[in-house]
Amino acid sequence: EVQLVESGGGLVQPGGSLRLSCAASGFTFSTYTMSWVRQAPGKGLEWVSYINSRSSAIYYADSVKGRFTISRDNAENSLYLQMNSLRAEDTAVYYCAKYSTSYSFDFWGQGTLVTVSS
Amino acid sequence: DIQMTQSPSTLSASVGDRVTITCRASQSISDWLAWYQQKPGKAPKLLIYKASGLQSGVPSRFSGSGSGTEFTLTISSLQPDDVATYYCQQYSSYWTFGQGTKVEIK
Numbered sequence: 621e622v623q624l625v626e627s628g629g630g631l632v633q634p635g636g637s638l639r640l641s642c643a644a645s646g647f648t649f650s651t652y653t654m655s656w657v658r659q660a661p662g663k664g665l666e667w668v669s670y671i672n673s674r675s676s677a678i679y680y681a682d683s684v685k686g687r688f689t690i691s692r693d694n695a696e697n698s699l700y701l702q703m704n705s706l707r708a709e710d711t712a713v714y715y716c717a718k719y720s721t722s723y724s725f726d727f728w729g730q731g732t733l734v735t736v737s738s
Numbered sequence: 739d740i741q742m743t744q745s746p747s748t749l750s751a752s753v754g755d756r757v758t759i760t761c762r763a764s765q766s767i768s769d770w771l772a773w774y775q776q777k778p779g780k781a782p783k784l785l786i787y788k789a790s791g792l793q794s795g796v797p798s799r800f801s802g803s804g805s806g807t808e809f810t811l812t813i814s815s816l817q818p819d820d821v822a823t824y825y826c827q828q829y830s831s832y833w834t835f836g837q838g839t840k841v842e843i844k
Contacts, residue, residue, distance in 0.1 A: 655833070657782075665774075665782065665825055667833035679832065715781055722788055723829050724772035728781035 622646040622727045624716050629732030636706050636736070642699040642716030642729055650694035653719035656701050658712035659731075668714070669701065684710075706736045740764050740828050744836035750844045757813040759839045761826035766806045770830040773802055773811045776838075777822045785824075786811065818843060 628640040640656070656668040669690040670679040678690055689702040699716050713731040720726035741764040751757050761771065769789035774782040784793045786802035789809060799814040813820055821843055826836040 664838045665776075665827075665835040667835070670833070681832075720784070720787065722791060723770065724784055724787040724827065725774075725782070726784050726787075726793065728783070730781055 622718065624718065624727060624729035626714065626716055626729045626732040629714065629734045631735045631737065632706055633738050634707060634736055637702070637704045638706065638734060640701040640703065640714055640716075640732060640734070644697045644699065644716075644718070647718070647727075649697040654692065654699045655717050655719055655725065656690060656699075656714055657717050657725070657728075658710075658714045658734075660709075660712045663712075666712075670719070671699070703734070706734075708736050710734060711736050740767060740831050740834050742826055742828055742834050742836040744824075744826055744839050746839060747837070748840045748842065750842045751816050752844045753816055753818060755816045757816050757820075757841065759811045759824055759826075759841075761804075761809045761811070761836050763807045763809075763828055763830075767828045767830035769805045770828055771802075771804070771809050772827045772829065773800075774825045774827065775820075775822045776825065782825065813841075816841075816843070 623645045625643045632638050653672045655670045671690045687705045691700045715731045716729045717725035718727040743762045745760050771789045773786040776782040785796050790802045801812045823838045823840045825838050
């Protein structure tokens with residue numbers, strides 16, 4: 621059974637940093653592309669970042685480019701999102717999602733809440 | 739950037755009704771479109787991939803159609819368990835979601 625478990629969310633002040641983690645199991649993590657998607661409270665879904673299986677292709681949404689860094693450790697079956705210079709508008713539930721062979725997100729974690737507030 | 743626009747924003751229908759949600763892309767995306775269902779407090783769930791492919795385990799009352807710029811998600815017979823918000827997503831150029839359609843039971 622595919623499982624994605626996010627952690628690392630919490631309350632952080634504007635300008636602060638946070639590192640999210642996503643622990644994967646139930647599939648061969650090292651062969652799949654992964655992404656982060658976020659959802660602000662009461663709002664819709666927003667794609668944040670993408671990383672392919674070998675970390676050779678990485679993309680970011682314009683809203684986080686230059687502030688967030690996606691990475692992965694295939695030996696540890698883990699995905700990460702380093703978030704710096706956080707703003708109030710980064711407040712959201714952050715989901716990690718597995719990219720399927722049909723080019724959509726076929727499995728999602730339960731999400732971790734990041735709140736940026738003073 | 740490709741924009742995705744869903745209609746309606748909210749939909750209220752009776753159990754057993756046929757329900758249709760529309761998603762329009764700001765430019766052609768071929769059939770690079772997915773549909774997701776999200777229940778309150780839960781993660782999104784993939785329903786349809788590549789415009790009309792039914793994800794494994796998804797009930798056959800869900801179907802998708804369309805290509806280019808106009809797409810539809812149809813629920814052939816609305817069930818109480820289908821109460822949720824539905825999102826379309828394009829993956830022709832990066833990844834963009836529609837704003838969501840909330841489906842309620844009348």
